[in-house]
Amino acid sequence: MHGTRILDEADRLMTVCNSCRYCEGLCAVFPAMEMRRAFSDGDLNYLANLCHSCGACYTDCQFSPPHEFNVNVPRTLAVARAESYAAYAWPRAFSGAFARNGLVISLVAALSVAAFIFGFAALHDRQVLLGVHTGPGAFYKLMPHNAMAALFGAAFLYAIVALVMGVRAFWRDIGEPVGMRTDMAALLQAIRDAGELRYLDGGGVGCFNEDDRPTDRRRLYHHLTFYGFALCFASTCVATLYHYLLAREAPYAWWDLPVVLGTLGGIGLLIGPIGLLAERWKRDPVLVDEARYGMDVAFIVMLFLTSLTGMALLMLRETAAMGPLLALHLGVVFSLFVTMPYGKFVHGIYRFAALVRYAMERRAMAQGTAE
Amino acid sequence: MVDLTQKFDVLVIGGGNAALCAAIGARRAGASVLVLEGAPKFYRGGNTRHTRNMRCAHDAATDILTGPYTEDEFWDDLLRLTGGQTDEELAKFMIAESKDILNWIVEQGVRWQPSLGGTLSLGRTNSFFLGGGRAMLNALYLTAEKLGVEIVYDAEVTDLQIEDGMFLSATLKQPIDGASEIRASALVAAAGGFEANIEWLKEYWGEAADNFLIRGTPYNRGSILKMLLDKGVQDIGDPTQCHAVAIDARAPKFDGGIITRHDSVVFGIVVNKHAQRFYDEGEDIWPKRYAIWGRLVAAQPDQIAHIIFDSTVVTSFMPTLFPPIAGATLAELAGKLGLEPAALENTVADFNAAVRPGTFDHTILDDCRTEGLTPPKTHWARKIETPPYLAYPVRPGITFTYLGTRVNRQSRIVMKDGKPSANMFAAGEIMAGNVLGKGYAAGIGMTIGSVFGRVAGREAAKNARN
Numbered sequence: 001m002h003g004t005r006i007l008d009e010a011d012r013l014m015t016v017c018n019s020c021r022y023c024e025g026l027c028a029v030f031p032a033m034e035m036r037r038a039f040s041d042g043d044l045n046y047l048a049n050l051c052h053s054c055g056a057c058y059t060d061c062q063f064s065p066p067h068e069f070n071v072n073v074p075r076t077l078a079v080a081r082a083e084s085y086a087a088y089a090w091p092r093a094f095s096g097a098f099a100r101n102g103l104v105i106s107l108v109a110a111l112s113v114a115a116f117i118f119g120f121a122a123l124h125d126r127q128v129l130l131g132v133h134t135g136p137g138a139f140y141k142l143m144p145h146n147a148m149a150a151l152f153g154a155a156f157l158y159a160i161v162a163l164v165m166g167v168r169a170f171w172r173d174i175g176e177p178v179g180m181r182t183d184m185a186a187l188l189q190a191i192r193d194a195g196e197l198r199y200l201d202g203g204g205v206g207c208f209n210e211d212d213r214p215t216d217r218r219r220l221y222h223h224l225t226f227y228g229f230a231l232c233f234a235s236t237c238v239a240t241l242y243h244y245l246l247a248r249e250a251p252y253a254w255w256d257l258p259v260v261l262g263t264l265g266g267i268g269l270l271i272g273p274i275g276l277l278a279e280r281w282k283r284d285p286v287l288v289d290e291a292r293y294g295m296d297v298a299f300i301v302m303l304f305l306t307s308l309t310g311m312a313l314l315m316l317r318e319t320a321a322m323g324p325l326l327a328l329h330l331g332v333v334f335s336l337f338v339t340m341p342y343g344k345f346v347h348g349i350y351r352f353a354a355l356v357r358y359a360m361e362r363r364a365m366a367q368g369t370a371e
Numbered sequence: 372m373v374d375l376t377q378k379f380d381v382l383v384i385g386g387g388n389a390a391l392c393a394a395i396g397a398r399r400a401g402a403s404v405l406v407l408e409g410a411p412k413f414y415r416g417g418n419t420r421h422t423r424n425m426r427c428a429h430d431a432a433t434d435i436l437t438g439p440y441t442e443d444e445f446w447d448d449l450l451r452l453t454g455g456q457t458d459e460e461l462a463k464f465m466i467a468e469s470k471d472i473l474n475w476i477v478e479q480g481v482r483w484q485p486s487l488g489g490t491l492s493l494g495r496t497n498s499f500f501l502g503g504g505r506a507m508l509n510a511l512y513l514t515a516e517k518l519g520v521e522i523v524y525d526a527e528v529t530d531l532q533i534e535d536g537m538f539l540s541a542t543l544k545q546p547i548d549g550a551s552e553i554r555a556s557a558l559v560a561a562a563g564g565f566e567a568n569i570e571w572l573k574e575y576w577g578e579a580a581d582n583f584l585i586r587g588t589p590y591n592r593g594s595i596l597k598m599l600l601d602k603g604v605q606d607i608g609d610p611t612q613c614h615a616v617a618i619d620a621r622a623p624k625f626d627g628g629i630i631t632r633h634d635s636v637v638f639g640i641v642v643n644k645h646a647q648r649f650y651d652e653g654e655d656i657w658p659k660r661y662a663i664w665g666r667l668v669a670a671q672p673d674q675i676a677h678i679i680f681d682s683t684v685v686t687s688f689m690p691t692l693f694p695p696i697a698g699a700t701l702a703e704l705a706g707k708l709g710l711e712p713a714a715l716e717n718t719v720a721d722f723n724a725a726v727r728p729g730t731f732d733h734t735i736l737d738d739c740r741t742e743g744l745t746p747p748k749t750h751w752a753r754k755i756e757t758p759p760y761l762a763y764p765v766r767p768g769i770t771f772t773y774l775g776t777r778v779n780r781q782s783r784i785v786m787k788d789g790k791p792s793a794n795m796f797a798a799g800e801i802m803a804g805n806v807l808g809k810g811y812a813a814g815i816g817m818t819i820g821s822v823f824g825r826v827a828g829r830e831a832a833k834n835a836r837n
Contacts, residue, residue, distance in 0.1 A: 019630040019692040022423055022503025025484035037690050059509060060502035062420040062628055066413055203501050204482060212509055 003041050006079045010044045016063065016071055023057040026203035028193075028358050029077070030057070035361060045087075046174040048080035049347075049354040052200040054218075055208030055287045065286070078289040085346050088173070090165035094342050102298030106339050110305070114331025117143060118324060129323040136249040142323050145243065148330070155337040162341035163349055170350050176357060186359035193355050194348075197222060210282040221275030225303060226348075228268025232307070235262035251317055262310065269307035273300045299344035305332045373521045375550035379405045380835035381828065382541060382555030384528055384595055386410065387419035388504075389799025389820035389827075390561035391511035395479055396828025397559070398518045402835050404828075405553065406515070407526040407541070409562070410590040414626075415508065415524060417563045418587040418771065418800065418816075421628040422504035423487065424497040425476070425821065426814030427469040435485045438495040442466045445496075448812060456808025464780050465806055468822045473498060476821055480510035492658055497814040523547060528595060531558075533602045536786045537793040556835035557794040559827045560784070561820075564772035564800045565593020566613060567625060572769070575611040582674035584618055586768045589625040596801050599776050604795075605787045608773035608804025614811050615665025617641075618768030619693045620675060633763050634688040636664060637733060637751045639680030640722055641765075643671040646705065646714035648722070653750035656736070662811055669767040677708050677764050679719065681757045687733065695761035704760045723754040771816065775804035782827035794834050796827035 002008050014033050017023065024030040029051050036043055053074050063069035089095030121129045121142050133141050140148070193199065197219050200207055206214035239258040242248040252259050277300050280288075309329035316325060340346070381397040383390050386408030398404045408415050428445045432438050445466045449457055477483065482501040486494040493499075500507040515522065530542035538558040543551045565571045567589045572580040585591075600606050622631035636652050641664075643649055650667050654660055668676045685695070698704025701719055702712035722744065729739035731753060739752045776797045777785040784795040799820040806819055 015690065016630060016692055018690045020503075020628075021487050022500075022506075024487055025499075025501045037686060056502060056506075060506035062503065062505045062626075063630075067626065068623055213513065 027199040042173040045084045048077040049350040051077040056202035088166040088169040102295040110331040110335035118327040189359035190355035224268040225272030231265025273304035379555040385561035387417035389824035392824030393559040393828035396825040397832040400832035402832035409527040424499040425817035427473040452810035557831035562595035563591040568592040605777040607777040610774040614770040617664035617765040620764035620766045638684040653748045665767040697759040781830040798823040798827040
């Protein structure tokens with residue numbers, strides 16, 4: 001017996017799957033399963049986070065419902081995964097509320113912060129807020145750079161601390177010693193596997209979404225979203241370096257690196273989330289954890305809004321709309337950061353950690369065989 | 372919506388590997404094709420759902436096969452396992468065609484992978500389906516649909532109109548879209564054997580058949596086979612024989628598939644309901660002996676037996692679906708199994724006393740054996756003495772039957788008078804008896820299905836278009 005009912009079910013399924021093994025070529029979950037004969041809570045949480053939810057094992061399984069063995073690995077692991085996020089969240093009290101009302105909390109947070117900035121600036125000087133500002137330092141008329149840096153630095157730092165605490169809890173749970181020596185080869189392997197979403201391809205044909213016809217759309221939209229996010233993040237980093245090292249103040253010209261990176265990323269972050277939402281909408285309900293719909297959607301919507309407000313700001317930065325848009329954009333970004341440790345964002349962190357662990361196990365196995 | 376009142380060029384009855392290869396083969400040859408699958412969509416494909424690999428000849432190692440498996444070697448294997456009960460011309464034809472099937476099946480969307488964990492002995496000879504048999508089927512169905520093959524599920528056929536060896540039409544149990552009589556210029560019968568038809572099995576096995584478990588689909592009732600044999604088609608294969616292995620007695624009556632099997636016989640002893648041993652558990656390596664245990668258990672009272680072992684060997688075989696039944700003592704275990712405790716204790720004591728010292732190695736015919744025991748255990752005999760004591764109850768699990776329709780090299784059905792049918796073909800398990808008179812080796816059923824399915828489809832299309 002395990003700690004939760006979903007882990008009991010995951011254990012039952014892994015016992016069925018371990019006596020079959022037809023799916024071992026589809027992804028990393030089944031080879032990792034085959035390295036074990038019995039499954040602890042941590043083992044099951046590890047497998048749950050290793051699963052990319054491509055759906056291939058459901059479509060390929062001779063024992064999926066309506067068969068009496070009732071094997072539904074994607075959904076069971078999706079539920080187990082979501083429960084594991086809640087268990088690893090720091091502080092733990094925040095996770096439950098977020099799982100239930102993710103989108104509302106994110107939006108309320110974004111609007112509150114936007115309103116605060118808006119109100120703060122308005123109180124300070126109405127002309128500043130609704131005026132037209134151009135040239136270096138224009139943004140900081142609304143909010144001084146140092147205040148902005150302090151506010152977002154704090155939000156970012158908080159997110160980092162909470163995420164690190166979560167990963168620590170996960171790493172412990174799956175039975176890896178914290179603070180172990182880094183296995184560089186495994187790390188590189190995991191970066192490659194995550195970077196190309198190797199295990200979201202249904203074993204080569206694409207993942208399964210609304211029916212039994214494989215497509216690669218989810219992978220494409222995820223790439224647009226992830227790399228869009230990465231480019232936006234890179235844009236922010238470059239801008240920060242510009243500010244402190246080169247004393248060049250935003251806004252920058254359209255051809256300047258932060259704007260180019262941000263625009264490219266922003267486009268990805270507009271198309272990707274819309275695509276992911278559409279795919280999520282169409283997805284066969286049998287494959288998903290319906291209870292976490294809110295959490296999934298919140299993160300996608302917040303990414304989309306981050307990009308939308310950012311792009312709008314870029315387009316309209318030389319008009320009177322700049323002030324309100326900047327306030328809104330900053331509010332959304334702030335909310336995105338502080339809700340990160342409790343929302344869908346963590347899937348990437350835990351899955352990456354699981355991929356590192358898998359790469360380590362594979363290497364250990366290969367060495368064991370060679371000896 | 373399919374217009375089922377039209378006359379199709381080729382009608383395929385069945386929905387497994389052979390049926391789909393026939394449908395695709397016929398469609399690629401230009402024919403209009405209708406597939407009638409008697410099962411609902413989820414259960415489509417008969418026993419193909421439970422398969423995992425195919426045995427094809429190849430002259431060199433491939434991406435997924437570790438070495439060559441020549442036509443000659445394949446033929447030698449087939450000759451040995453059937454004890455010569457095979458049609459040499461058809462068998463050699465099949466083996467030659469199997470080389471091309473290795474590539475053709477990939478062109479139909481099926482993907483290969485190296486042999487699965489725990490099946491190293493097949494790494495050179497057998498190509499495994501990525502994702503298993505249902506994944507293979509899904510790929511074939513997608514290809515067939517893309518090509519324009521019409522497929523209808525829940526379409527049980529209750530009668531065939533055949534005149535002088537010429538197929539005219541098939542009657543549906545339930546009319547579909549107003550059509551109850553399906554006409555076609557040619558028929559491909561690919562509807563499997565009769566292993567799920569307990570009443571039919573009872574004709575040969577008596578009441579014992581009530582205790583048989585059927586490893587595959589409940590839809591393999593042999594109704595098409597019976598109709599054909601009743602309407603003048605020549606039969607082949609021993610009607611009394613079936614492929615049977617010992618599977619877990621707790622498995623469902625139908626469709627438990629491969630996961631109910633047990634690989635632990637060689638690590639322990641097997642006793643019947645009187646707690647008596649009845650066969651040499653260590654006669655030969657397991658891949659060569661697993662297929663006799665179904666019949667051995669079928670011959671025991673109430674068709675039940677128990678594999679008994681101890682805690683020292685639990686990790687020596689594949690993890691099992693059902694956990695072993697455990698007892699701190701042999702008497703406790705016997706109680707849980709419904710055996711006489713004293714009888715089991717005596718059997719194990721006699722066995723332990725007869726075990727000679729040796730060096731255990733399950734990969735070879737080792738020197739761990741019993742002396743002065745009847746029946747002996749000639750290899751891998753080690754004392755059962757470390758509690759907890761463990762057991763798996765087993766029953767006969769029927770995989771497939773051998774009775775079928777006689778065909779020629781065109782996969783064309785042969786009538787009782789020896790004349791080839793004008794327009795009827797057969798492929799897959801329904802005609803496997805032509806090649807496989809008895810015995811079995813992993814993956815041959817799928818080879819028969821794909822090779823003769825493709826041939827039947829091509830020939831049926833040619834036939835229909837003439």
